Amino acid sequence: MxxxxxxxxxxxxxxxxxxxxxxxxxxxxxPFPCREVLWPLPAYLLVSAGCYALGTVGYRVATFHDCEDAARELQSQIVEARADLARRGLRF
Amino acid sequence: MATGTDQAVGFGLVAVSLIIFTYYTTWVILLPFIDSQHVIHKYFLPRAYAVLLPLAAGLLLLLFVGLFITYVMLKSQKITKKAQ
The missing domain is CATH 1.20.5 (Single alpha-helices involved in coiled-coils or other helix-helix interfaces)
Incomplete structure (x- = not known):
């Protein structure tokens, strides 16, 4: 399945x-209160699923693992490599 | 670790979802069990709106998603025509 x-x-x-x-x-x-709770239950399920989805996305955004140092290092290496290749006569 | 703005936005989203969830739970699940003369009923719309509002929000969302997809597809069609 x-x-x-x-x-x-x-x-x-x-x-x-x-x-x-x-x-x-x-x-x-x-009893009356139970019936009152019962009829909007599908909507309630939908709204809670939506809340869960929104919360998950928010949590993952907040705890996303950025590697800023690594990004800077990579950028500097790219610049370095470009300069090196340009020195050897490669045109971009 | 995420940057400051990312963290603010992310935890903001979490807070919004938690607020919506608690408000909606009180509205739909708890309110029928509270005496109808209680003050708390002043802070909630009539019960029919508990279904109508999410329905309207969902329809609006679908409408915007549809509009966005049409817009993107039309745009990409124009670009491929130009390229040919």
């Missing part, structure tokens, strides 16, 4: 459980 089918199965399962509970197919008499 691929990851995609796993996710689809999970979502279908959750969705059918949600639909059954919201439509009252099971014949349960849920």
């Amino acid at each position: 691929t990851k995609l089918t796993q996710w689809l199965w999970g979502l279908a399962l959750l969705g059918s459980a949600w639909a059954a509970l919201t439509m009252g197919a099971l014949g349960l008499e849920l």
